[in-house]
Amino acid sequence: MAAATYTDVGVALRRTISDTAEQAQIEHWLTGAEMAVRSRLGDPSLLDQDVLKYVETEAVAERVRRAGRDESSITVSVDDGTVTRRYETAMTVDDIGSDLWSLLSPARSSSAYTIGVSSPLDIA
Secondary structure, three states: OOOOOOHHHHHHHHOOOHHHHHHHHHHHHHHHHHHHHHHHHHHHOOOOOHHHHHHHHHHHHHHHHHHHOOOOEEEEEEOEEEEEEOOOOOOOOOOOOHHHHHHOOOOOOOOOOOOOOOOOHHHO
């Protein structure tokens, strides 16, 4: 079960989600977001639950903003004619932006070491 709910997504979108079909779709995407997190980072219960809820909410809110469009993106080039159309698929790790992934797995702090080198010839 996802950490976020359709109500959380509604808050992010600044509207009430009262349609039961839309609620079910959002819950489905939230479950997919949780599975994407699990596939990349392991057990979601070991993560900060507030951060996980925020990440799931924001990723799915963006997905809702794109919903209803047949294509998720279109690329058109004029010279040498290129057309690219991408269609919505199941929720994947790519639906969670790198900025959100960094919240879930922040860079670990590292320690710097200084190594002093001395030689027996330096001893006076």
